[in-house]
Amino acid sequence: MIQVINVSKSFLVKTTSSHAASGRIVQAVRDVSLSWNKGEFFAIVGESGCGKTTLGRLLAGHLLPTGGEIQYNGVSMSTTKRPHHRHLARLVQLIPQDPYAALNPVRKIRGLMRDPITYHRIANNRQADELAENLLQMVGLSAKDVIGKYPHQLSGGQRQRLVIARALTVEPQYLIADEAVSMVDVSLRIGIMDSLKEISRQRQLGLLFITHDFRVARYIAQGGSIAVMYLGQIVEQGPTEEILGAPLHPYTQSLISAVPILEGVEARNQTVVPSRYEISTQNLAQGCSFANRCPFADQLCKNKAPSLLPSTSPHHLVACHHAEPRELVVDVAEPAS
Amino acid sequence: MRYFGQDNLYDMSYDQQRRLFWEKVAMVFQAAQNTLNPLLRIRQQILDIAQDHDIDFQQAMNSAKQLCEIMYLDSERVLNAYPHELSGGMKQRVSIALALLLNPSLVVLDEPTTALDVISQASVLRILNDVRKSHNLSLIFITHDISVISEIVDRIIVMYAGRIVETGPVRDVILHPRHPYTQGLLASIPPLRGNLSRTRALRGQPADLLHLPHGCAFHERCPRAFSRCRQEAPRLLTDDHGQTGVACHLYASDSGENVL
Numbered sequence: 001m002i003q004v005i006n007v008s009k010s011f012l013v014k015t016t017s018s019h020a021a022s023g024r025i026v027q028a029v030r031d032v033s034l035s036w037n038k039g040e041f042f043a044i045v046g047e048s049g050c051g052k053t054t055l056g057r058l059l060a061g062h063l064l065p066t067g068g069e070i071q072y073n074g075v076s077m078s079t080t081k082r083p084h085h086r087h088l089a090r091l092v093q094l095i096p097q098d099p100y101a102a103l104n105p106v107r108k109i110r111g112l113m114r115d116p117i118t119y120h121r122i123a124n125n126r127q128a129d130e131l132a133e134n135l136l137q138m139v140g141l142s143a144k145d146v147i148g149k150y151p152h153q154l155s156g157g158q159r160q161r162l163v164i165a166r167a168l169t170v171e172p173q174y175l176i177a178d179e180a181v182s183m184v185d186v187s188l189r190i191g192i193m194d195s196l197k198e199i200s201r202q203r204q205l206g207l208l209f210i211t212h213d214f215r216v217a218r219y220i221a222q223g224g225s226i227a228v229m230y231l232g233q234i235v236e237q238g239p240t241e242e243i244l245g246a247p248l249h250p251y252t253q254s255l256i257s258a259v260p261i262l263e264g265v266e267a268r269n270q271t272v273v274p275s276r277y278e279i280s281t282q283n284l285a286q287g288c289s290f291a292n293r294c295p296f297a298d299q300l301c302k303n304k305a306p307s308l309l310p311s312t313s314p315h316h317l318v319a320c321h322h323a324e325p326r327e328l329v330v331d332v333a334e335p336a337s
Numbered sequence: 338m339r340y341f342g343q344d345n346l347y348d349m350s351y352d353q354q355r356r357l358f359w360e361k362v363a364m365v366f367q368a369a370q371n372t373l374n375p376l377l378r379i380r381q382q383i384l385d386i387a388q389d390h391d392i393d394f395q396q397a398m399n400s401a402k403q404l405c406e407i408m409y410l411d412s413e414r415v416l417n418a419y420p421h422e423l424s425g426g427m428k429q430r431v432s433i434a435l436a437l438l439l440n441p442s443l444v445v446l447d448e449p450t451t452a453l454d455v456i457s458q459a460s461v462l463r464i465l466n467d468v469r470k471s472h473n474l475s476l477i478f479i480t481h482d483i484s485v486i487s488e489i490v491d492r493i494i495v496m497y498a499g500r501i502v503e504t505g506p507v508r509d510v511i512l513h514p515r516h517p518y519t520q521g522l523l524a525s526i527p528p529l530r531g532n533l534s535r536t537r538a539l540r541g542q543p544a545d546l547l548h549l550p551h552g553c554a555f556h557e558r559c560p561r562a563f564s565r566c567r568q569e570a571p572r573l574l575t576d577d578h579g580q581t582g583v584a585c586h587l588y589a590s591d592s593g594e595n596v597l
Contacts, residue, residue: 047454155542186482190525191538212455215484219527219536244529258459259529263487264512266529277409277426277460331531 001073002036002059002092002174002206008067008232009054028054030232031068033308038173039204041197041224043217043240045255051232052210053097056176059208060094061085090120093172097179099159103151109136109162110147116169135165139195157188164196174206181216193219214259218244225315228252231289234308238316246325248311248318250274250294256328267332288321296322341442360390363436367448369429373420379431380416386438397438404434407471408464426457430464437468443475450485462489484526487511492580495519498544498554501573505581515583517559553586561587 009029028051036042036059046052057063058070061077069076072088096102103112113132117123123131133143139161151159160180167175177196181189197220200207209220217226218240226244227237228251236249247253253272261268274293288294291301300321308319338346340362346354358364366372374382380398387397398416405412408430420428429449436444446465450458466489469476478486486493486507493510495503495518503516514520521539528536541558544550550557556566565586574589575582 047456157542185543187522187525187539187543190527190536191540194538214455215527215529218529219533222533255455256529258455260459260462260482260485260488261529262484262511262523262526264508266531274456277457329529331528 001038003071004032004034004036004059004068005071006068007032007055007058007065007070009051009058009063010066027232029058029065032229032232032234033068034227034234034237036174036206036208038206039200041200041207041209041221043209043211043221043224043226044229045211045214045217045226046229047212047255049231050229052229053178054232055229056094056178056208056210059174060092060176061088062094086120090170091172092174092176093167093170095163095167095175095177095180098183099156099163100151100183102163103159105151107150108147109149109151109154112151112162113147113166113169116166120170122170131169132165135168136162138168138199139165140191141165157184157192160184160192161195164192164199168199172205174208175200176208176210178210179212180209182211182213189216190219196220214244214256228255233289233319234317235290235320236316236318237308238313238318242313242316244329246312246327248316248323248325249290249320250296250322251290253326253328254293259329261329265332266329269327269330271328272326288319298322356390359386359436359441360439361441362443362445363439363441364445365429365433365436365447365449368452369425369432369449372432373428375420378417378419382435383416383438386435390439392439400438400440401434404437407468408434409460410434424457426453426460429453429457429461433461433464433468437472437474440472441474443477445477445479447479448481449478451480451482458485465489482526483511483522495522498546498549500554500584501582502555502585503583504573504575509581515588516555516585517561517587518555521558521560 007029008027008031010025010027013024013026032055044052044055054063058065064077072091077088110129110132114125114128117128117131118125133147136143136146141158141161146154146158154162160183180196181192184192193216196207207220209217211217221240224240225238226240227234228249229235230251236243236247236252243252244256247256250272254274257271257273272295275295276293286305287302288297288305291297294301306319306321308317310316311318311323312325340346340357349357383397383401384394387394401416402412405415410427410430415423415427415431423431433449450461453461462485465476468474476490478490480486490507493505493507494501495516497518503510503514503519510519511523514523524535524537525539527533539558544554552568553566553571556562559566571584571586571589573582573584
């Protein structure tokens with residue numbers, strides 16, 4: 001089990017521009033707590049800039065928290081000695097967002113797959129090739145066609161599958177996929193998500209999917225749970241169907257209202273529109289961080305920050321003074337197959 | 338190619354073509370951040386367009402201000418800003434405003450929301466819908482994601498490997514897709530509510546235009562392909578005055594359809 005306990009991460013932004021004063025501190029993740037079990041499918045949803053990628057990198061051990069701690073089966077990453085990191089790094093693997101930037105362009109697929117295997121001393125070179133070929137087949141690539149190629153010879157969808165195969169080389173127990181299908185054509189997304197789900201199910205992996213798209217989040221975290229992040233904090237968390245059917249936080253509601261619907265197949269019941277389109281940190285000294293965009297905000301929201309507490313059910317948490325379930329989208333028709 | 342009953346575009350002089358584009362037909366490109374000149378303030382880019390099309394500067398600025406209002410942009414700030422000072426959603430709205438500056442009749446939008454966040458995307462779509470009605474515009478919206486357009490467009494054309502495979506009113510196509518490719522595209526959009534089990538992946542890779550298969554270009558990925566699909570490319574069969582149509586051998590025996 002992975003436990004995130006009151007984790008915060010801030011960055012020092014050194015650049016000077018007309019907007020940011022020099023040495024400004026950006027709090028990317030603020031006081032986040034969650035637990036994540038092996039075999040559990042979990043989605044984190046939010047706009048860009050909400051800290052979801054930073055949280056993913058903290059979980060994968062690429063970054064160390066500036067506050068709080070992350071425990072892997074009871075062991076904290078920040079207190080362990082360096083050699084032990086290598087073991088923890090194998091435990092959690094991050095599938096990067098951009099499969100174009102994640103692959104060394106001058107190395108062939110064989111080498112790219114072999115590196116992590118030999119670094120972690122999982123197998124010798126000959127066995128490594130065999131392992132690599134098996135994994136490539138597993139993610140739906142034809143191993144004998146791609147193994148001698150360079151990354152630029154593969155399509156976007158193939159590269160996405162390749163980075164998934166590479167993450168599996170070190171036999172992780174947890175996978176974090178950061179917007180793993182956002183760069184891929186809609187027609188190919190389901191195929192990649194199906195492979196990810198199937199592999200995770202077979203190997204009993206924990207799968208955390210970071211996305212801005214509620215359709216993708218629901219498809220991955222079917223039967224699992226979704227957490228919604230805003231400006232570094234989790235504002236709502238609960239079972240997937242509850243989050244989509246009866247979202248409580250106005251931010252979750254505006255995100256769901258913003259998803260374009262398939263008219264005729266789905267219909268809008270009501271919509272929640274934020275009073276401002278852009279993420280904003282103005283007047284955020286105290287109070288709820290969504291207050292300056294929230295259509296339901298009042299004086300209480302501006303003065304006092306709400307905490308993440310159980311609401312309609314013990315597993316459905318929300319941080320809002322005016323939490324109220326709203327059904328936004330309904331299913332209206334079975335489309336012809 | 339003829340626009341609005343005018344002469345063939347390719348017979349026009351360079352000068353005539355330049356009058357046509359932007360004044361009658363404007364385009365919004367996929368990556369808005371790349372269409373704005375990074376060295377010029379938005380105000381200057383508006384004046385450049387005005388100068389090129391012999392429009393009075395004051396008049397151009399006035400319509401720019403009006404457009405900013407429609408786009409929920411703070412004209413005071415945006416017009417004096419350089420592109421890098423604006424967010425992605427704002428830049429996309431600026432490039433839509435620039436496209437509308439000369440009051441065109443037709444706007445071509447190439448994936449105008451792909452680079453945007455969900456909430457910005459929703460705002461751009463809402464604005465496009467409003468502008469379309471208030472300015473009596475025709476929009477051509479190019480996208481790979483059918484779910485984005487169903488609330489905006491009237492009619493849809495589905496293309497595969499360079500050809501039109503299906504066309505029709507958007508509601509009909511979404512509720513009753515006929516071509517197996519359209520069916521596959523729709524089945525690959527996971528629903529927000531309701532049954533997830535009807536979501537299916539589309540088999541195979543997109544067509545390689547250098548090595549198109551013989552017969553129907555889609556047959557290798559098609560779950561319903563039969564022998565004729567491997568031998569002969571289907572023609573687009575249309576009815577309803579060319580408003581609906583499908584290019585698939587499964588429907589070739591339908592009688593009463595005009596052959597285009």
